[in-house]
Amino acid sequence: MTSLSPETRKKITELTGKYPQKQAALLPVLHLIQNEIGYIPAEAEIWVAELLGLQPVRVKEVITFYTMFLEKPIGRYHLQVCTNLSCTLAGARNILSYLMNKLGIKPGETTADGRFTLTTVECLGACEHAPCMMVNFDYYEHLTPEKIDKILDGLE
Amino acid sequence: MAKKEKYLTGLFGLENLHEIEVYLQNGGYEAAKKAVKSMKPEEILKEVKAANLRGRGGAGFPAGVKWGFVPPTADKPKYLCVNADEGEPGTFKDKYIMSHNPHLLLEGIIITSYCVGIHQAFIYIRGEYEMIARRLEKAIDEAKTKGFLGKNIFGSQFALEVVVHRGAGAYICGEETALLESLEGKRGHPRLKPPFPASVGLFQCPTVINNVETIANVPFIIARGAEWFTQMGLPQDGGTRIFGVSGPVKKPGIYELPLGTSLRELIFNHAGGMLEGKELKAVIPGGMSAPILTADEIDISLDFESLKNAGSMLGSGAVIVIDKETSMLDVLQVVTKFYAHESCGQCTPCRVGVSWINKIVQRMAAGQGSPEDLETISRLASAIMGKTLCPLGDAAAMPILGIVEKFKDELLAQMGH
Numbered sequence: 223m224t225s226l227s228p229e230t231r232k233k234i235t236e237l238t239g240k241y242p243q244k245q246a247a248l249l250p251v252l253h254l255i256q257n258e259i260g261y262i263p264a265e266a267e268i269w270v271a272e273l274l275g276l277q278p279v280r281v282k283e284v285i286t287f288y289t290m291f292l293e294k295p296i297g298r299y300h301l302q303v304c305t306n307l308s309c310t311l312a313g314a315r316n317i318l319s320y321l322m323n324k325l326g327i328k329p330g331e332t333t334a335d336g337r338f339t340l341t342t343v344e345c346l347g348a349c350e351h352a353p354c355m356m357v358n359f360d361y362y363e364h365l366t367p368e369k370i371d372k373i374l375d376g377l378e
Numbered sequence: 379m380a381k382k383e384k385y386l387t388g389l390f391g392l393e394n395l396h397e398i399e400v401y402l403q404n405g406g407y408e409a410a411k412k413a414v415k416s417m418k419p420e421e422i423l424k425e426v427k428a429a430n431l432r433g434r435g436g437a438g439f440p441a442g443v444k445w446g447f448v449p450p451t452a453d454k455p456k457y458l459c460v461n462a463d464e465g466e467p468g469t470f471k472d473k474y475i476m477s478h479n480p481h482l483l484l485e486g487i488i489i490t491s492y493c494v495g496i497h498q499a500f501i502y503i504r505g506e507y508e509m510i511a512r513r514l515e516k517a518i519d520e521a522k523t524k525g526f527l528g529k530n531i532f533g534s535q536f537a538l539e540v541v542v543h544r545g546a547g548a549y550i551c552g553e554e555t556a557l558l559e560s561l562e563g564k565r566g567h568p569r570l571k572p573p574f575p576a577s578v579g580l581f582q583c584p585t586v587i588n589n590v591e592t593i594a595n596v597p598f599i600i601a602r603g604a605e606w607f608t609q610m611g612l613p614q615d616g617g618t619r620i621f622g623v624s625g626p627v628k629k630p631g632i633y634e635l636p637l638g639t640s641l642r643e644l645i646f647n648h649a650g651g652m653l654e655g656k657e658l659k660a661v662i663p664g665g666m667s668a669p670i671l672t673a674d675e676i677d678i679s680l681d682f683e684s685l686k687n688a689g690s691m692l693g694s695g696a697v698i699v700i701d702k703e704t705s706m707l708d709v710l711q712v713v714t715k716f717y718a719h720e721s722c723g724q725c726t727p728c729r730v731g732v733s734w735i736n737k738i739v740q741r742m743a744a745g746q747g748s749p750e751d752l753e754t755i756s757r758l759a760s761a762i763m764g765k766t767l768c769p770l771g772d773a774a775a776m777p778i779l780g781i782v783e784k785f786k787d788e789l790l791a792q793m794g795h
Contacts, residue, residue, distance in 0.1 A: 249545065
């Protein structure tokens, strides 16, 4: 893993010392790698497995089990639209189709310029401000088409 | 009638409450100091048991009883896991506690750990709450600097470390044994019980697992006593609950109310009633897993027993309000899609059954349903109930059965029958 910054490596070493068993650091280590690289490349799976003393398949099964871990690169901005009940009651379906039309992509796809990836997600825990979505780690709430225009215009 | 005091959320409006100095100015850490410096662990346990503090995560198990299951003298370390996974659809209360008052949670963790003899606690927080996780970490650093965490807490021999651990997007990890697996760096596959986590939990060691709101209640029980606490709620169900209301009401949000408040009062007084032009049709009273109530079933006391007797549950206290214009087929579609997505895949009845039901419902939504579909759904859902390792199977089957039974006519009409 030559591509990891010294800073992330340092954080990873600190992390493994926080747990009674270093394998427990697997999820936070994967978060750190994804934060830096944007996804978890195959070579990182092997690297993490060696670091934590795990079989590579144990790392693979964790990456594929949790929806937040990505195996492939995605767009610069990950638009995650909640389609669970409270958001659906507040018009999430319209929000989703507005985004699909505006970006010309379906959920699971990335725009040709690599800026946006659109995903539908389950409840984000912001039901009191429905409909909502996350863009990377930022929450956007009470969405309307006008508000979406503004949000997307504000992103590089 | 319980006195109305918002002891948990009352200070939330205060600016910078998340900073330790502000928390200290408002009586923060006094309860932890009292517990660690002047109380014996067994006195704390007695008080929490007498307070009848029931779990705020969903199952409602009495916290004191849970703590009491941990063997008093163990040759292994013991752990506390705070469940901050908050994945139950409709639920957003723990987010408020952790972001507005992270030190209250830490204070509860200190008292709980001291009581049970724990020296390492983990806060398992859902991956999406990244910013809240950072706020918690900052609060932990502040508390360490003050000598409230780390070694020699409040000058005593008691030591405690707290680690914030982020999940990565899996509803199942809110189930306590799946949470343990996840914390150990594995897939969130629930474990077979028994053994229960109190004896064999995290890293095979005795472990207490409590929801954020449950732990946040503990400092108040220590500061003001069990008797006061039961007066704040019901004798068998002490304290307030933070209810979360969402859906087409005028004021969606969190409402801290005594247990025993009526569902009608919550929706029509506190949450302001329905939005202009909307009429109430149904309510999901305790997170998506709680079976649905119709509009004429809302004169009900919000407590564990009353909702259980009505065939539903208080669950996480998340109230989702549904209006007349909303099609129950749409609701059913969202519900079945969710559980089909979130089944961990370990038990066949849940993995295959819920996906099968979901396929039928999606077909119905595409206009290709038939009246027999409802019978098939009921049959499949009944075949999942009680046949899985963890409660997710039941959590999926119960709301599906509820919708199909209570809104059968509407569903049939939507299929043209």
